[in-house]
Amino acid sequence: MDEHDPKEELIETIFRNGTITVVGILLAFSLGFVTHWAANPVPWRLYDLFAVVPILVGIALQMRALSMLLDMSSLRRPIYERANRIFMAGLILTACGVGLAILLDVFEMSAKGTLPGA
Numbered sequence: 001m002d003e004h005d006p007k008e009e010l011i012e013t014i015f016r017n018g019t020i021t022v023v024g025i026l027l028a029f030s031l032g033f034v035t036h037w038a039a040n041p042v043p044w045r046l047y048d049l050f051a052v053v054p055i056l057v058g059i060a061l062q063m064r065a066l067s068m069l070l071d072m073s074s075l076r077r078p079i080y081e082r083a084n085r086i087f088m089a090g091l092i093l094t095a096c097g098v099g100l101a102i103l104l105d106v107f108e109m110s111a112k113g114t115l116p117g118a
Contacts, residue, residue: 008077010075011075056097065084
């Protein structure tokens, strides 16, 4: 008797490997941003948490997606698609956090009058 469920589609290994590469690279960029920001000599302020929290949650989701994709069960389409959805949610959260961090810095610089050309 065939063990393969005919309703369950499998994805190509090569396609999954490409996805793992993309997830790994974007996760590395996310971690690099946090590392660079943490090493910044400017002191952190309490309102920086509004940017840090979505970034860290987003990175955690990206890591979860990478973990799921590295498992052999991710060759099954439902698991692969779930990992992709988790990764996209993490990527969007991280991007929103980075955007918020940039906005907070711009607002702080404009309040202090330290914008270039001011």
